[in-house]
Amino acid sequence: MSGHEFQSFFPESGSIDHTDTSTAITETTLTELRQIAARYPHKRSALLPMLHLVQSVDGRVSPAGIQACAEVLEITAAQVSGVATFYTMYRRRPAGKHHVGVCTTALCAVMGGDYLLETVSQKLGIEPGEVTPDGTISLERLECNAACDFAPVMMVNWEFMDNMTPDKADQLLDDLASGRVVKSTRGATLTSWREAERVLAGFPDGRADEGPGAGEASLLGLRVAAERGWKAPEAPHTEAISDGKEATQ
Amino acid sequence: MTDVLTPVLSANWADERPWKITNYEHRGGYSALRKALVQAPSQVMDVVKESGLRGRGGAGFPTGMKWSFVPQANPNPKYLVVNADESEPGTCKDMPLMLASPHTLVEGVIISSYAIGCKYAFIYCRGEVLHVIRRLQQAVREAYSSGYLGRNILGSGFDLDVVVHAGAGAYICGEETALLDSLEGRRGQPRLRPPFPAVAGLYACPTVINNVESIASVPAIIEHGARWFSSMGTEKSKGMTIYSLSGHVQRPGQFEAPLGITLRQLLELSGGMREGHQLKFWTPGGSSTPILTADHLDVPLDYEGMAAAGTMLGTKALQCFDETTSVVRTTLRWVEFYKHESCGKCTPCREGNWWLVQLLTAFEQGKAVPGDIEKLLDICDDIGGRSFCALADGAVACVTSAVRHFRSEFEAGMKTPAWELFPYQASALFGARQEVHA
Amino acid sequence: MTLTANTAQVVVSDLITVTIDGIDVQVPKGTLAIRAAEMIGVAIPRFCDHPLLEPMGACRQCLVEVPDMGNGRGMPKPQASCTLECAPGMKIATQVTSPVAEKAQRGMIEFLLINHPLDCPICDKGGECPLQNQAMSSGRGESRYEGVKRTFPKPVSISAQILLDRERCVLCARCTRFSEQISGDPFIALVERGALQQVGFYEDQPYDSYFSGNVVQICPVGALTSAAYRFQSRPFDLVSTPTTCEHCAAGCQLRSDHRHYQVKRRLAGDAPEVNEEWNCDRGRFAFVSGRGEDRLRYPLIREDGVLRPASWPEAIDAAVAGLSRLGDKVGVLTGGRLTLEDSYGYAKFARTVLGTNNIDFRARPHTAEEADFLATRVAGRTLGEGVSYAALEEATQVVLVGLEPEEESPIVFLRLRKATRKNRTHVVTLAPFASNGTVKLGASLVQTAPGEEAAALDNLTADANTVILLGERAGWLPGVLTAAAALADRSGAALAWVPRRAGDRGAVEAGCLPGLLPGGRPVADATARVDLQAAWGVHALPATAGLDADKMLAASGNLGLIVAGVEASDFTSSAAALAALERTPFLISIEQRHSEVTERADVVFPVALMEERAGTFLNWEHRRGRVNTVVKHSTSPMTDLRVLAALADALGRPLGIRTAKSALAEFDELGAWETSAPVATPSITPVAVAEADGLLLATWRELIDGSRSNDGETALQATAKAVFARVSPNTAADLEVETGDPISVQSDSGWLILSVYVTNNMADGVVWVPTNAPGTPLSNLGVTAGDLVLVSKGGAA
């Protein structure tokens, strides 16, 4: 088997999908877009989070979303489109309620990511880049998601699903499909991809306190150090910047 | 001699809800900030300079020196941008840090901003890590409520705003100038240097860009002093750092140790390679650093040691692969990553990686022909050192080092598919559900 | 050997010495290595580099080695010479001496070709393609690439005029940088990333830029092509001639390429002082209007009320008969297509052959105040004395009065944009609203309803670093030119008149004004007349000022008219102009194409098209631009000058000039009139606008409009701006209309239906309408800026 398929004809590249003009953007969305813009010294900085918000509303980067961003930021639609098509998290077609990603960069791929992707794809009956017909799950092939010590890694709605196996993936997909409560291994209870996008736009969902502080792999060194009594050197008392109180504690 | 492991940044990760500000404060959090705020900014900068802290984002540039490049006389606002894009394959240290103890970073941001005269700082975090972003957002909010952010911080007269900014999927945005363009709402493509960000960065104003771990190290340095920090590590590679061990090891994970530890030591701590297998090759700091083999187990994992071994310390992401692994396959996957992540700005990276992927695919399929190794290396020669930024250098590094150490596997790629030489099933932690086609 | 940059203004101490391929070169500090190498004749190959765009360093084709940065240390990697600034003592090794650079460049061309379709035989660029040239000179004979090429669907139209073939693109980003940096129309942008990166646009917002043709010209491959030129010719079959554009007073230098007696395309010439390397789409694409069925091919005379073809001698006889009957009861109306030489011919013809000062080039609204202003502040000024493009760049403030540079003088617009970007020049504009061009200049709007400009000028601050640019419309409203002159006088600001049409500046110098003789000689000044009499070898010149264009039309009942290059719609009221032409006892029309004027003429003389003749245009700076004969037929068509000379001969009062060359020589011989002190400009009190119902009309001509000179170029016309009538939100509320609603704009003589665009920051009580939009010319209403019109919601009143 080989890696990614080699594609060389790109009939649909170059822009977002203009055939679907539906939108759920309202006056409230516009207000929120302006709120995001106001966070920055120069409003154009807000474009990435604004596009996340557009996705949370329209399920993708919609033509109306592009226009709205262009208007708020006073730039051209072509400029927004140039940004929207540069980043992989922006979608041209609606995502599923849940968005599943399987890492297949070298390390995860070798350790089982390729098999995971195959399993998930077969179970869902869709290829990476597609959405199940019922719109529940979309699938994506991921590049390294900074969780290599938990390989192979899957992500659902950009929450970690660490140390994945085909069996666990099977169960996970069943749970997602049937609407059961699913918890991320190092995160919160899964909500939906759209809700996740809203958080990325800077509108918190109140779930920061869910989940653990760290996964077991993250704690490994700390545990070994504790077992063996290793720690960082003591601070020399004489030297730290002194403001009197703390330095002599 | 310091201990083998020296948890500082990770010391509180196993605490109860370590991400909460009260728990962080309970452990002495934000006391370094109080210390810093009664000093002159230049003194704070001096301590960081003296500590010998070098950037933990990959290049190892001395952090204090970078700060000192900010022209304080420049009338424009100064900015601090934390590079939390962590996307280099194998790298997974910043995310657990921010997930477990976001306040370590926030405190570092405040102290560092104070030192360089910044009033508006950004944490640019890759977007694909929802929970990390939640924790960062909350930590910033908590810091505002506690008076560590906002106007007149702790009565010092120092003002600072911090924005947590979510990226949207682009490895290149970890490159600092591409990050700046991205943060300005543009396509994340690297900028011409000079001008350097320290002089004209974000919004063409003086800007310091540092890795998460670099900034997170600052509170401890201020708290315990430059000498304390430099008492750890080696001559030119000071302090403690986080090493990420992944791959075919018994127990992958994060290890915080003084710079200069060896992979042999780390492997020993993680229980060695998985049962019945041996180390075949590894990356010292992500896929962009030339791979090493079991011959290099005892080379100190510091900047100098790695340079001497013909590679780089990079992000200290130690991806370990055992003898079941096909080097050709792994290399192809890495190059596919670079092809996918190339920003497209410059010719050698955009076109070269496109080509390399096709060539390496032939090797994986056993369809390469004589002369292809030379061609591969020649193309690498035309890419490496010719591109606009270092992304393409990383792509080339994994190919050339793979050929250097494992040429015979590439030669075999002229006859036999990699999956026949190295059945892929053997490398995975579990088998395929169905027989996967060859 | 040491070479020195040919830059006179560079102080020697600012020069540094670098060594390129072993040769020492002195260059100004900051010079890029790629340009320094050019000075020793080394052409480093390049794609993304363009001297007028900000350096990018993207294509990596221009790599060189730097064995010494000037501090004894070399650079470890090859460097892009297009972004590398020379440092003192730097050593640079190009492909000529460095095998590393040579290999790097070979490698790069190989990369650029792996995904290129290699379709040179069917590509417009084939034969003049930098990529093709580079591939030929340093590419491999055979490709080492055996993979699959990246393919996209074939060309996409990014505008009605411009097509994009993504497979050919080398992603140098010249086009996108041009659109963003130079013209400020970023409707094209790089989209996607990595190997999929491509130039893109947004479907609902095509690349409708007045400057879009430039991207075709600077594209180093055939990725961008124009609908107009696509598949028209191969470059090696074309003959190129430098010439000057006839569409406006900017004075763009062009390269006109023809084949088979037809101009196939026009390109911006390389004229650093004028248009740099750019031009506008009208200048580039609008050159086919003379090719239609309506081209006049032989003289016409009126017989029994009908125009019939005639031979040249017949037509001259008929014209002479008519003119002889009229004596000096004749007037001459000249238009914008005339060169300096033509205008001089008409000016001399009027005085020496017809014996009248009835001549005026202002086929448009005009005032006596303007004539005075032109006589005292414009005529006789030479290039060095006035404002130049360079001066615009250096000014700290530029004030625009009655001028929308993007519409009316596009190259002035580009230079102002450069000034605002590079030198932070501040532009102030007196206008009823902030136009698109105003926004792109970051200009401050001094909101003025038509008629308020003079008062606004009185309140403006200016200094010696200010330039005041007066458009032709500044002359239409009472008091504006006077107020501008007063502002200049009290602040030391420089003043320049930026007329709209290519021939206007020359017409002033040539004396196509009722009170002004050639070289700025006032008719009223007896010594000036005597001077000219001597030069022209005539006994007397008419001593009284003639009639201006409006007065000629008004008096046409007993005034014969010679009309050249004028359309009825040029005047405020086309109906009134046509009625006047019908009234005249005798009308001679000297024209290229059938028109409403020729229809009414008694004698029609056909004359040569722009590309068939030579001459000179004086641009707004008073800079001369050569018009060269591009297409040479075996029999040369008649020119205005030859028609005039033939008439003069037949009338027994020879004109003395017959060719452009002799006309220019004589004009130069005359020289400019050295007046002692400029005559004070008469102060005009603005007439108060009567309180009446209606809205004040504001208007200007848009660059791509219903002008007949755009005829035949449908792709160009399709990129015209959408036609709107603009009103402020308050006015819209009064009218109970919203954007998109139809409104009618009505005058005594008619009405137009337009859709409305509610425009923020617009003066209340004003309606803006484009002067000459296709199908809705304002001249149908017989009103102009400052007049009152009735505006109401909905269709016809």
Ligand SMILES: Cc1cc2nc3c(=O)[nH]c(=O)nc-3n(C[C@H](O)[C@H](O)[C@H](O)COP(=O)(O)O)c2cc1C
């Ligand atoms: C292609 C590329 C990707 C990079 N990605 C990251 C990253 O994800 N995180 C990071 O901190 N630095 C990354 N860097 C390094 C940064 O450019 C920069 O050197 C670093 O952020 C500086 O911080 P430091 O001095 O604290 O290490 C990357 C560099 C390159 C060339």
Ligand code: SF4
């Ligand atoms: S090497 Fe070139 S194409 Fe690749 S990421 Fe850097 S600038 Fe972009």
Ligand code: FES
């Ligand atoms: S011409 Fe220098 S990089 Fe393109």
